[in-house]
Amino acid sequence: MSSTPSSPGSMNIQEALSKAYAHWNAGQADQAEMLAQRVLAAWPGQPDALHLLGLMAHAYGNLDLAISHLRQACLAPRAPAVYSSNLAEMCRQKGLLAEGVEAAQRAVNMDPALVSGWNNLGILQQETGRFEESRQCLERVIALNPGWPEAHNNLGNTWRRLGRMDRAEACYRQALALNPSYPEAHSNLAYLLSSKGNFDDAAKHAREAIDLNPQLVDAYLNLAEVEISRQRADAALRALDMLNAFAPRHPAALVARAKALKHLDHNEEALEFARAAIALTPDNADAHQTVAQSLQDLGRTEDALRHYAQAAALPGISAETAMAGSALLLTEAGRRDEALAAFDAALERFPGSAVIMAARSDLRTYSANDPDIAAMEAWLVDGDHRPLPDRIGVHFALGKAYLDVGDSARAFAHFEAGSRQKRSTFDHDSAKTAATMQAICATITPERFARLSGLGEPSSMPVFIIGMPRSGTTLIEQIISSHPLVTGAGELSALRHAVDRMGEFPDWLVKLDDASASAALKRCGEDYLSRVKPLAQGRPHVVDKMPGNFVHAGLIPLVLPGARIIHARRDPVDTCLSCYTKLFGGLQPFSYDLTELGLFYREYERMMAHWRSVLPAERFLEVEYEAVVDDLEGEARRMIEFLGLQWDDACLSFHTNQRIVRTASVNQVRKPIYRTSKGRWQKHAAYLKPLLDVLEIEAP
Incomplete structure (x- = not known):
């Protein structure tokens, strides 16, 4: 720019600005700021001085001041296009996406060859969900500067959001070919490989990114995402703990921690972290969605719907x-x-x-x-x-x-x-699972059960429905929770958490002696009740329909002597077929391979045979799914009588019960009883040979 009517000291404006920028580029911030301020004192609103002060404020972490300076600089009639480009990037970092898009668009309109302008506009379009426009901007960047690794990395991010993982991967790998020590590209490639199921390679690239830049937030987030994707939420939390050491209140880290906690069924804690992210970034769509999912898990439907709506309305992906x-x-x-x-x-x-x-x-x-x-x-x-x-x-x-x-x-x-x-997304060892189940049965023998009976917390509130998934547990819960004195709480993790807090199971049970048994069993029962009582809605009975609690069926009467257990049974092959053909919301690791499914079913049968020899009949009832289908009223009356309740005809209209149903059978239990699921495996027998072989059942 030309010199101006007034000059700071013995220099004219241009000389002072040149020296100020030279000092800044040499790392001499104090001298640079002094000269810039002298320029502004002589010429208030001088855009080059404001731009420099904005860069300095940004470098020192004062984003609000930086944006304020850049906004003023861009008001000048002859302010260079790069000033608007820099303002766009600062607005993006602040979450002012609309203003950022406007500034970046202004920059490229002023200078169509400005690489940084097109790059910043492409990233902003990406973050506002305009992916096709982002692609066009970033491809122009590469056309202008094909050797710039950052441009290939940014274009990869846009291709990923367009669902073109092949092109995204090619971009990330091109960025790394241009700069093998580019941590952001390693991190982004980690995220992409994780989404494709290549978890080992994904983790390797995430760790490489962390080694290259130990303060690269996204690398820790992507490593956590890898671990969550392969069902290792504890490992994800360890990665986030490393991030927490230097970025304890990063919004994306808070959201990631909430997601990991959700996988561990710590829904209240997950909700707390996701809400903390919203407090820091109110327009964070991912945080609103995570809050919605946590509220959904907690049964708070209307609140969850509001947050889903907010997530859908906000910019982002x-x-x-x-x-x-x-x-x-x-x-x-x-x-x-x-x-x-x-x-x-x-x-x-x-x-x-x-x-x-x-x-x-x-x-x-x-x-x-x-x-x-x-x-x-x-x-x-x-x-x-x-x-x-x-x-x-x-x-x-x-x-x-x-x-x-x-x-x-x-x-x-x-x-x-x-x-x-x-x-391919998780580890499962059928032999290890079988050994664990057999160890539990070997621990809770009829003799130990008799010695420990009556020592726990004697609440009659809990009703447990156990069995294999897809065996009719949801139907049974829907029937009995239609009774006005019963609340259906769905599949709860409360018992698992209460048992885990006592130590390694069944080891802690083995170690109980006569002096410690009563206190320990009561503590476990009280822990469970503290989690479940709020769900009862004031009714005397609450149903916990976690099918996998069959593993703890022998422990339940010890920690909760007044509890009742209903075991849902169904034709073995129909049960396994229903498991195999359903993508479960939670992890059922045995159900995605027909041989493993059959092996698990056999261990389940052995375990339930053992519990029949242990559990008292007044606390343990077995209900056949097929019997319920054939005689709804007779079986419903039998279950209500088992609970010690007076009969209520509402139990026959279970399909009109509008409670929340969070299981794979959600749609079936909204219908009256139907018989088409009985024996349905037979017409598909040709595709079930590995399962039938393990179960030793002949095809028709």
């Missing part, structure tokens, strides 16, 4: 999953028409979304030539380029669709593909 989550929550709440309308609204906003179509599959009965089937099949053509969780969901949705239309061959091809991919 959460809208699609937030709208699908809201529709699924309405499904759980029995609000079928609202759920279908919500899915339609989601598809209107995201036309052709296979993720949304898969999410609504349980609400639909498919017919031949259904357009959803064709759309999901077409989506899978690029399967390797899609995120692994989405691929798994679409395979299971198509399996369900083909069962509806009677095409078993295609259905089981998709179930096998989805199960194989799901099985």
Whole structure:
């Protein structure tokens, strides 16, 4: 810029500015600031001095002051385009996305060859969810400067959000080819590889990023995401603890911690961390969605719906999953028409979304030539380029669709593909699981049970429904929770947490002597009740329908002598088939391989046979699913009598009960009793050979 009418000291404005920038570039901040302030004293509003002061404020972490200086600098008629570009980036960091887009657009309009302007505009478009516009901006950056690693990395982020994992990976790898020590590219490649299910390579790149830059926040977040994706929430929390050492209040870290805690069923704590993220960044869509999911897990439907709506309305990448989550929550709440309308609204906003179509599959009965089937099949053509969780969901949705239309061959091809991919995301050892179950049975013998009986907390409030998943547990809960004196609380992790707090099980039970037994058992029972009582809604009985509690069936009467246990039983192959063809919301590690499923079922049968020899008949009732289907009233009366309650006809209208149902059977229990599930495995026997071989059952 030309010199001005007044000069600071013996220098003119231009000389003072040149020296100020020289001092700044040489790391001499005090001298640079002094000269810039002298320029402003001589010429208030001088844009170059304001720009320099803005850069300095940004470098020292005063983002608000930096933005204030840059805004003033950009008001000058001849302010260079790069000033608007820098303002755009600062606005992005502050979360002022709309202002940032405006500033970046102004920068490239002023100078169409400004690489930083196009780059900043591309990143801002990416963060506001305008991915196609982002792609165009970032491709222009690469055309202008093909050797810039950062541009390839940024374009990779946009391709990832467009669902093109192949192109995203190519961009990240090109960035690393240009700069092998580029920590951000390693970190982003880690995230992408995790989404594709390549967890070991993903973890390696995340750790490489941390080694290169121990304060790169995203690297720790991506390492945590890898661990959550492979069902290692404890390892994710350890990665976040490392991040917490230098960024204790980072909003994304708070959200990541909330997600890890959710995987461990610590929903109240997860909610606390997600809300803390919102307090710091009110327009954080991911935080609102995580709050919604935590509230959903806690049964707070209306609050959850509000946060899903906020997540869907905010800029960012959460809208699609937030709208699908809201529709699924309405499904759980029995609000079928609202759920279908919500899915339609989601598809209107995201036309052709296979993720949304898969999410609504349980609400639909498919017919031949259904357009959803064709759309999901077409989506899978690029399967390797899609995120692994989405691929798994679409395979299971198509399996369900083909069962509806009677095409078993295609259905089981998709179930096998989805199960194989799901099985790759976690470790499961059938032999170790069997050994654990056998050790529990060996510990709770009839003799030890008799010695410890009557020592726990004698509450009659809990009613446990146990059994294999998909064995009729949800139907039984729906029937008895229709009684006005019973609240159905769904599948609770409360017992597992109470038992785990006592130490390694069953070791701690073995160590109890006569002096310590009563206090220990009472403590465990009281811990459980403290978690469950608030869910009873003032009624005398609350149902805990966690099927896997069958593992602790021998412990329940010891810690809660007044509790009642109902064991749901169903045809073995029908049970296992229903497990295999369902993508569970929670982890059921035995259910994604037919041989492993059969092995687990055999151990479950052995364990239940043992409990029959241990548990007192007045506290333990077995109910056959098929008997309920054939004689609803007779079996319902038997269960209500077992609970010590007077009969109520509402139990026969269980399908009208509008309580929240958070299980894989959510849609079935909204219907009256039907018999089509009895013996359904026989027409699919040709696809079940590994299961039938383990169960030693002949195909018809």
